[in-house]
Amino acid sequence: MMRQRLTEDRMTRRNQLHRCLIGLSVTLLFAFLQATPPAPLALMENKLLDMRFLLRGAVPANDDVVIVTIDEKSIQSIGRWSWDRNVFAELLYTLTDAEPSVITFDVIFSEPSALDQELAQAIDYAGNVLLPVVFDFGGDLGRHGAGEQLDDFALRQVSHPERFREYRPITADSALLPRPELADMSMGLGHINMQPDRDGILRWELMLIAHDDRLLPSLTLLTAAMHKGVALDQIIVDAGKGISMADTFIQTDHFGRMLIPYYCPSGTFPHYSVADVLNGDIPPEKLANKVVLIGATAVGIYDLRVTPFSAAMPGVEKHASVIGGILENKLLTQAPLWIETLLLVCSGLLLTLLLRRTGAIPSLMLTVTFSIGITILAILTFLKGQTWINLSAPLLNCASIYTAIMAYSFRVEERSSRYIKHLFSSYVTERVVHELIHHPEMARLGGARREVSVLFSDIKGFTSFSEKHSPQEVVTLLNEYLSAMTEIIFRWEGTLDKFVGDEIMVFWGAPMPQPDHAERAVRCALEMRKRLEEMQQEWRERGVEPLDAGIGVNSGKVLVGNIGAEGKKMDYTIIGDHVNLGARVEALTRNYTTPILVTEHTVAALRGNHTEQTVPAYTLQEVDRVTVKGRNEAVKIFTVAGVTEA
The missing domain is CATH 3.30.70.1230 (Nucleotide cyclase, GGDEF domain)
Incomplete structure (x- = not known):
């Protein structure tokens, strides 16, 4: 009897060991998938990130950023798009009188115009104008060999150059630049390229783009630096880590991207119509010492982006969110991979230890409890700590551990049921066999x-x-x-x-x-x-x-x-x-x-x-x-x- 009891105990321990090995294997698999996520896993995580944005809701906009909009009202007052350069020249003179800290255009002036010189004079008069550049990847959108014109606006300060070979910033083939006479009068050129994820939602800001062996900053980065009084040579790129700018550190990934700290749906930042500015309807104190972004919000101009908050957010409002986040130092960071891996492995192993000896219903309750706990942790970390922790891999890991262990348990129980039925069907009634199948411990x-x-x-x-x-x-x-x-x-x-x-x-x-x-x-x-x-x-x-x-x-x-x-x-x-x-x-x-x-x-x-x-x-x-x-x-x-x- 003692030998038979030891055999039962040994079988129980063996089944528990098999459950632990299954849970460990699943956890190691998801640790690998988390480090190199396939497209479906990345998509799921992106959607869970959007959920966290929606749970957080709108936050108060930065007071230092305002938007002068090319809206329907302006188009009705001034005329159909696009406008002559003298309209923008007049706008600049009016804005300059209000003494904003920086004026940033989200408008490309790439085509020649007879009024270019008039606009160039207005840019020179303002002395704080930034203009956009659009890069092309693999096509022929603009001019090749535009590096010389961009050379004065490239970032040159790189820390830890030994890590730069592992840095993989987006590389452009050509650039669509503003007219030379306009660029020469501006205080800087920054790119406005955007790279939505596969689902079409814009979540990342390309802080840097490589072109002709140069690193060109985004227009948002230049705007924030100019408002903070940081010179171009004081912006330091830490390859694969982030960008240092005075007292602000901007975390980036290996592609030079920053997670966009969206403030809200459209309309949270102050909007002033171009028509109202030209008519003198906007008090100067509303623009004084502000970052003034000039961009289109009119639907017909088609500068609309899909974001976690909105299916049609004007691109200039995205710029405002990025600039506001940098100025307030309220940037979103992504938890280091080792922390995400530690969370996944610890939760997976602990759940495995708990499931090694529990039945289907208690195991399901434990798995749901673990999943809820991990979700709450990720949400609180995002809301309170502005840190993005990978949620999809731990959740799928918990679900997969439960599924795999239960599948193994059902297989063992099915084999045990067949054995009990074969053994007892000739000894006892069908009802007793049924009871023994559901409670095999009775048989001993x-x-x-x-x-x-x-x-x-x-x-x-x-x-x-x-x-x-x-x-x-x-x-x-x-x-x-x-x-x-x-x-x-x-x-x-x-x-x-x-x-x-x-x-x-x-x-x-x-x-x-x-x-x-x-x-x-x-x-x-x-x-x-x-x-x-x-x-x-x-x-x-x-x-x-x-x-x-x-x-x-x-x-x-x-x-x-x-x-x-x-x-x-x-x-x-x-x-x-x-x-x-x-x-x-x-x-x-x-x-x-x-x-x-x-x-x-x-x-x-x-x-x-x-x-x-x-x-x-x-x-x-x-x-x-x-x-x-x-x-x-x-x-x-x-x-x-x-x-x-x-």
């Missing part, structure tokens, strides 16, 4: 001591009966008898151990616990006897010599389990002194005039199951006190004539 196949009642039944004089009748007659009559007895046994939910020729061995109390095992055994014996008497009458009417049988019942602790030659033949049975006593008592029915004998142990079990007010009044009569073979101690035996309800 490895061996256990149980309190049971065992019934033996044997046909009297069967050997002589067999000699007087043909084999066909013997088999037919025996099958008829055994079928009738088996039906009664199963009705009382007994475990049919075996048929040994004409002998029947049945027990109650295993594999399923049955506290009333003694009562079931005695009632079954009485019903078997009653049915046998009915069959004897039927046989006489048919002219067949009737069979008669003795029944013995005993109760006590026995060893129950799957016993036999492992790998060859195993039977679920019981063994022990009380089993032998039950067989000896059945044999004693040949020496007494009663067909049913039960031991004092069964009588004690009958009385112990009920109070005097509820116990059925069995007609018990002590027959003798006998000493059977194999036992030194005498035991009382009783006959049971019937039962009457008290």
Whole structure:
């Protein structure tokens, strides 16, 4: 029994080890996928990032940034787009009088115009104008070899140059530049290229673009630097880490991109129509010492972008969010990969340890709890710490660990169910088999001591009966008898151990616990006897010599389990002194005039199951006190004539 119990424990430990190995394997897989995310995983994470933006909602806009808009009102007042350069010249003169800190155009002046010189003079007069550049990647949008014109506006300060070979900024082939006379009068040129993710949503700002071995800053970076009074040569690029600018550090990835710190949906930053500015309707103090962005918001100009907040945000408002975030130093950062990996591995391993010994429903609850906890952590980190922690990989890891471990468990349980059904279907009723499949621990196949009642039944004089009748007659009559007895046994939910020729061995109390095992055994014996008497009458009417049988019942602790030659033949049975006593008592029915004998142990079990007010009044009569073979101690035996309800 000890060896069988150790075998069960070893199987349990092995299943738990397999669960742990499954969870570890899944976790390592997702740690790799998190480091090199495939497109579906990256898309899922982007959507979860958008969710965090939406949960955060709008935040107050930076007061230092205003937008002068080319809107429908301006187009109706000035004329259809695009406007002559003298309109922008007049706008610059008006804005300059309000003394903004920097004026940034989100308008490309790449085509020649007879009024270029007039605009150039206005730019020179303002002395704080920045103009945009558009780079092309693989096409021929602008001029090749434009590096010389851009050379004065390139970033030259690079820290840790040894890491620069691992830096992979977006590289452009050509550039669409403003007219030379306009560029020469400006304070700087910065690119306005945008690179939406695969789902079309703009989440990243290209802070740097490489062109002709130069690093060109974005227009937003130049604007923020100019407002803060930081010169171009004071902007330091830390390859693969970020950009330092005075007291501000801007985290970038290996592509030179910064996560855009969107403030809100469209319209949060102050908007002033170009028409209102030209008409003098905007008080100068609303523009003084401000960053003034000039860009289009009119739908017909088609400078609209899809963002986490909006399906149609004007590009100039995106610029405002980037500049405002830099000026307020309220930038979003991405957690280092080692922190994300630590979160994923720790949560995955802890969940695995918890799931190694739990069932499907508790495991599901644990997995959901872990997922909710990780989600809350990621959301709070984003809302309170402005840090983006990868959420998709840990969530999928938890779900996959649960799915993989449960799939393994179902496979093991299915195999166990088939084994239990194969083992017990011939011993017990279908209902008991069903219960054992759902509660396999009841079977204790490895061996256990149980309190049971065992019934033996044997046909009297069967050997002589067999000699007087043909084999066909013997088999037919025996099958008829055994079928009738088996039906009664199963009705009382007994475990049919075996048929040994004409002998029947049945027990109650295993594999399923049955506290009333003694009562079931005695009632079954009485019903078997009653049915046998009915069959004897039927046989006489048919002219067949009737069979008669003795029944013995005993109760006590026995060893129950799957016993036999492992790998060859195993039977679920019981063994022990009380089993032998039950067989000896059945044999004693040949020496007494009663067909049913039960031991004092069964009588004690009958009385112990009920109070005097509820116990059925069995007609018990002590027959003798006998000493059977194999036992030194005498035991009382009783006959049971019937039962009457008290």
